[in-house]
Amino acid sequence: MRGKQAKRGKLVVLVLTTSVLLSYALLADTFAEIDASLDSAIVTVESGKIRGYVEDGIYVFRGIPYAKATRFMLPEKVERWDGVLDTRVYGECCPTPPIEAVFDPVELVIPHVYWPQNENCLFLNIWTPGIEDGRKRPVMVWLHGGGFSTGSSIEQKAYDGKNLSENGDVVVVSINHRLNVLGFLDLSAYGEKYRYSGNVGMADIVAALEWIKSNIEHFGGDPENITLFGQSGGGGKILTLMAMPAAKGLFQKAIVQSGLFSTFSPVLPQNISRRVAALTLENLGVSPTEVDDLQSIPYQTLLTAASKAQAQVAEETGQRVSWAPVLDGEYITVNVGMETSPLSRDVPVMLGTTFGEMDANLFAGFGKNSWSPEEIAARMADKYGDKAEAIAQAFRKAYPRKPLVDALFIDTTGRPATLAWARLKCQDPAPVYVYIFAYEIPVNGGMVAFHCAEIPFVFHNTDLVPMATGGGVDAFIMAEVVSRAWVNFARYGDPNHDLLPEWPAFTIKNGATMVFDKTSWVGYEHDDELYNLLSTK
């Protein structure tokens, strides 16, 4: 009897202790802990000393200058500085065309961070669990989206690297670099000094990767285990880097999130890029021999002339012309997105799309889950014409657990391009992992996973943007599932972990895709029939 009592007593103590500790842990986690004193996070990098700060045990450095930008020129080394450079505030971002979306409810879901802009925008940010500790953690380098035209390393709230660094015990780096007319105006026809001007935005990223390789050891990172991850335009940048001699050896793995679309090519043929430059000069009234005058033209004037030139070329060619790196046969040698490059045969790649991408335009499907079968049928007929019934059947086969209404919002342009590229890439020795992020966002009665939807889950920042994730415990758990796959891929080149079913590398034969969802599952060519129908609709 006494034994039983003692046992029960011990159990009670254990349960109580656990419970109290749990409370405490949760409480501790509720509140941020911060140390920004002058000497808590000082690191010596190649150009001098820098000062960061510590938040929740993570060392944070913002706005480290990794290179210096002169308009249209390749990035240069930063000059050495004396004393300690304060790198606790983000650096300026590249000037961009004005954002129109401020009053759009999309802003509500994906809050935009505005920040001062400057042409000299070559700054990077680092989050790490340790400095100068001799540890060699995987390094994850984030390349932001916004095509090659807009965005920044801090444009979306969910880009904050602290939680990913903390949860994954990894070093997270994010980068600003030149964009749009500043990063990709191809003046190569006007003299040797402008030879690379159509690719300086990419050259900036190369400079950042060189900086990371040379310095990341001071931040507890492994210079030999660097994983690029990026979304949309960021994915396009990674695909491009994989085909660039200058970037060879500067990274070991790559995660391409929603970076391939059948409607968009990450590179421009040089005849197009040079035509844009020629018309830009013409619009500015600058003759080819006066091309140096472009150095001093105000950014807005330059951008306006170049945007007009893009529209003119689009009219001439009948094709949309966006800012993009230039396929010059030297700096970039491969028609990125359509081909793979021998330069990255040994680079394992994880790539995927969201369930809805551009077809799930956030608020279009408001209330979708309460639409009647008749309304859904009518909309299916409206969208898919005489293929509607066949698509409905194929959708039910591909996604037996999704409601039929989601067939109205399924991605039609990202998945085919992604699969096509995966089929090429999987012929290289390094493995390829393919995913679809299909988690329904439980906000506004349910939203199909839109373009960008996976980002807060990858960064474990679901609670920073509750409107994009639903917030709460469910989103937190989903973040754990997704984020761990990203971290394991970065650490081991294999995304598998305990919370997922076995995820085999993609082959032409197995067509394996991890479908991230409330219950994640692996599909084997599960949507081939569906996409055959969608592509011929």
Place this chain on the structure above:
Amino acid sequence: MRGKQAKRGKLVVLVLTTSVLLSYALLADTFAEIDASLDSAIVTVESGKIRGYVEDGIYVFRGIPYAKATRFMLPEKVERWDGVLDTRVYGECCPTPPIEAVFDPVELVIPHVYWPQNENCLFLNIWTPGIEDGRKRPVMVWLHGGGFSTGSSIEQKAYDGKNLSENGDVVVVSINHRLNVLGFLDLSAYGEKYRYSGNVGMADIVAALEWIKSNIEHFGGDPENITLFGQSGGGGKILTLMAMPAAKGLFQKAIVQSGLFSTFSPVLPQNISRRVAALTLENLGVSPTEVDDLQSIPYQTLLTAASKAQAQVAEETGQRVSWAPVLDGEYITVNVGMETSPLSRDVPVMLGTTFGEMDANLFAGFGKNSWSPEEIAARMADKYGDKAEAIAQAFRKAYPRKPLVDALFIDTTGRPATLAWARLKCQDPAPVYVYIFAYEIPVNGGMVAFHCAEIPFVFHNTDLVPMATGGGVDAFIMAEVVSRAWVNFARYGDPNHDLLPEWPAFTIKNGATMVFDKTSWVGYEHDDELYNLLSTK
């Protein structure tokens, strides 16, 4: 024996239950809950329907248009709209001079929210626990700082009203209005239509208060219990509104945070404001008969000319000239800050300063708590000359629990102006409460409470800006102490609550000041001797 066991069993169950509930409550609180569906927060206001959303049980409306601005003209009513206006994203802010501080570590402590700007910036935001629920909660209207020149309703992260609304069961409103040359260029010499142009920025606030009075009942607020609160320039705006016939009856109580300084007057004499306008015209090459041309001059050009004019007038008069409302004897009738107005005899006022204000410039005192007595003595001598020893003694008497080093960072310009005004105001029938926010911010080895330091505590947002508060449980508790005083003052006209010692209204006789600190206490003329010395140094 069995009884004891049963009792112990019950106790265990109780403790366990409490503990689990506590865990759950904390967990629930860790994660945001959000509902932004199309119909969760629709309210009909005077101009039409608006759509907000719900976060953590608080209804949020952002960017409600309360009036329409044409340059230099009094604000006009907004036109009625059909359908539902989306008010879930913040409205544009008033254009401002560029911010220089982006790379300053101050940015780290007080993060700046950048946002698109537009001259038509007359938007307000509302946070409330209920809509159309028949409840009449106190309404707290926040007026932002930045003098009369910069800032916005969302400039500081800590301005978010959700937590204050939730914790205090109050309706929180914040306002954008016109600033700088758009709000305060006095063109009254050039024709009747410009009669009020020097005060349209204040007229905007009046229009907002009229809107609030007419519409706030729909948001569960009491139109007869409206409290203005504002900091720095926001405090100056409130002092001005208290002297404006147009604002009479539009608010019942006022909280002036760090709004009075001996170095700054919230209003401009009209000879100064008209001189600034005359030189602005001259700088632009616009003759007095062409004054209408100012309507179409780009903002930057106008601002540059007007800023130059301010500098010219400063040189002419030997006095700093800032943007400020115009003492025109009609719209504004009292030399605000130096006098009180009979218009607000019945308005209870709470006002105060931070311990350090402008003398505690954040990072200047880095490591202060580890300075040696010799170093402190040397700095005291350097700052206070032959008064150093007397000031040290008076400081020890005034603040026996503060380290002497803090005497180096004590506010010298806010407290004297605040006390002088309180001595005038307390002669009115309505009570006056005076405070000093003296809590040391436990970041960077300890920072004396700087200008703006109390804001996150007032808004219960300490964890949104951990670098400005220390975050964690201590900051949370301090927020509870401060915020509750603000809420009680708004609700009852009396800030007293259980976590504070008895706080009597200020009289010339008692000189009572609540010193908010880790342990808050009431000083009675506690620092008179100290300030006598500081004022004659």
